[in-house]
Amino acid sequence: xxxxxxxxxxxxxxxxxxxxxxxxxxxxxxxxxxxxxxxxxxxxxxxxxxxxxxxxxxxxxxxxxxxxxxxxxxxxxxxxxxxxxxxxxxxxxxxxxxxxxxxxxxxxxxxxxxxxxxxxxxxxxxxxxxxxxxxxxxxxxxx
Amino acid sequence: xxxxxxxxxxxxxxxxxxxxxxxxxxxxxxxxxxxxxxxxxxxxxxxxxxxxxxxxxxxxxxxxxxxxxxxxxxxxxxxxxxxxxxxxxxxxxxxxxxxxxxxxxxxxxxxxxxxxxxxxxxxxxxxxxxxxxxxxxxxxxxxxxxxxxxxxxxxxxxxxxxxxxxxxxxxxxxxxxxxxxxxxxxxxxxxxxxxxxxxxxxxxxxxxxxxxxxxxxxxxxxxxxxxxxxxxxxxxxxxxxxxxxxxxxxxxxxxxxxxxxxxxxxxxxxxxxxxxxxxxxxxxxxxxxxxxxxxx
Numbered sequence: 001x002x003x004x005x006x007x008x009x010x011x012x013x014x015x016x017x018x019x020x021x022x023x024x025x026x027x028x029x030x031x032x033x034x035x036x037x038x039x040x041x042x043x044x045x046x047x048x049x050x051x052x053x054x055x056x057x058x059x060x061x062x063x064x065x066x067x068x069x070x071x072x073x074x075x076x077x078x079x080x081x082x083x084x085x086x087x088x089x090x091x092x093x094x095x096x097x098x099x100x101x102x103x104x105x106x107x108x109x110x111x112x113x114x115x116x117x118x119x120x121x122x123x124x125x126x127x128x129x130x131x132x133x134x135x136x137x138x139x140x141x142x143x
Numbered sequence: 144x145x146x147x148x149x150x151x152x153x154x155x156x157x158x159x160x161x162x163x164x165x166x167x168x169x170x171x172x173x174x175x176x177x178x179x180x181x182x183x184x185x186x187x188x189x190x191x192x193x194x195x196x197x198x199x200x201x202x203x204x205x206x207x208x209x210x211x212x213x214x215x216x217x218x219x220x221x222x223x224x225x226x227x228x229x230x231x232x233x234x235x236x237x238x239x240x241x242x243x244x245x246x247x248x249x250x251x252x253x254x255x256x257x258x259x260x261x262x263x264x265x266x267x268x269x270x271x272x273x274x275x276x277x278x279x280x281x282x283x284x285x286x287x288x289x290x291x292x293x294x295x296x297x298x299x300x301x302x303x304x305x306x307x308x309x310x311x312x313x314x315x316x317x318x319x320x321x322x323x324x325x326x327x328x329x330x331x332x333x334x335x336x337x338x339x340x341x342x343x344x345x346x347x348x349x350x351x352x353x354x355x356x357x358x359x360x361x362x363x364x365x366x367x368x369x370x371x372x373x374x375x376x377x378x379x380x381x382x383x384x385x386x387x388x389x390x391x392x393x394x395x396x397x398x399x400x401x402x403x404x405x406x407x408x409x410x411x412x413x414x415x416x417x418x419x420x421x422x423x424x425x426x427x428x429x430x431x432x433x434x435x436x437x438x439x
Contacts, residue, residue, distance in 0.1 A: 101402045
């Protein structure tokens with residue numbers, strides 16, 4: 001009887017360890033399918049980089065804190081996708097602190113009752129408006 | 144009982160051994176046309192990759208067929224229809240190497256050029272279309288190629304070159320029924336070249352002086368009023384705190400307000416950029432529709 005319990009406990013332990021390891025490796029692995037194509041964008045590559053800048057880290061940490069602790073209190077309120085906080089986080093990561101803050105400030109001002117779908121914002125699932133960061137750089141290009 | 148079980152076991156094993164021998168005599172044979180027809184039906188159902196496999200099966204099983212060029216060409220069209228333009232380019236390129244005398248050679252050229260265009264490899268697309276114009280003059284594909292060259296020039300931001308190709312079209316195919324549309328496209332390109340533009344620097348300056356006015360200059364009144372009200376509140380809060388010598392509050396309110404102020408300046412320039420793009424995009428799409436191309 002003891003042997004059976006011992007084997008079962010061993011199986012359970014190895015299952016848990018394997019599951020944890022698999023979960024970690026799947027998080028760290030390269031993106032597959034549709035995500036793989038996003039990886040080709042240079043700004044996405046920058047976003048995936050581990051941050052080392054002493055100026056960026058506290059700002060990004062503050063945005064993360066807002067996203068994890070404050071934002072869930074009243075649920076999703078932003079009508080854009082990515083949301084304003086996510087937009088700010090990505091902008092700071094990709095374009096640096098100064099331009100990132102400017103872009104985030106602009107986005108917060110545009111996130112008002114007057115936004116509507118059209119040339120600037122594409123309507124996507126659940127009525128959100130798509131407004132990616134690359135569309136808000138000052139480079140004039142259709143693509 | 145045991146005898147019965149043994150009997151049925153032997154019977155089952157024997158029938159399993161005999162069945163394949165019997166089936167071997169009844170191998171289903173598919174004709175060339177049936178194989179091609181099956182692949183075509185998969186294309187019609189939108190199963191492009193399976194269709195490619197079936198076309199390749201055709202090429203493997205009927206190496207002497209006189210319809211090999213059809214199958215090879217349709218591999219390219221299946222990739223093209225499935226929007227896998229990289230593979231389509233390879234397929235059409237191979238086709239052009241193998242079947243120089245095929246009646247599909249012109250179509251392969253045109254679709255290869257279009258695939259390059261969709262991949263935004265504009266120079267290669269233009270080289271391919273130029274080949275059609277130079278080597279197959281007078282054909283319908285050469286006419287389409289001239290129109291495609293115009294559209295690619297626009298995508299590259301060179302409206303003047305686009306106008307040049309349309310002039311060539313009018314010179315070569317002046318009697319064509321489509322000439323009225325080409326004339327209309329020419330007028331639209333001239334309009335595109337002289338499209339009104341607003342100044343980003345002016346918008347940014349306006350917003351720096353009075354927050355929100357840059358957005359209004361770009362025609363976005365809602366955003367302008369929001370920027371004005373938000374910045375006015377932060378500026379008022381900071382100034383009041385300074386007047387009351389409450390410098391800590393002034394610092395905090397000012398620090399929170401600063402991103403909105405610089406964001407309003409940046410956003411005004413961004414709004415003008417989008418306004419300029421919007422005007423040009425509208426004209427760009429109208430030119431494409433006039434020339435008979437799809438717009439995104």
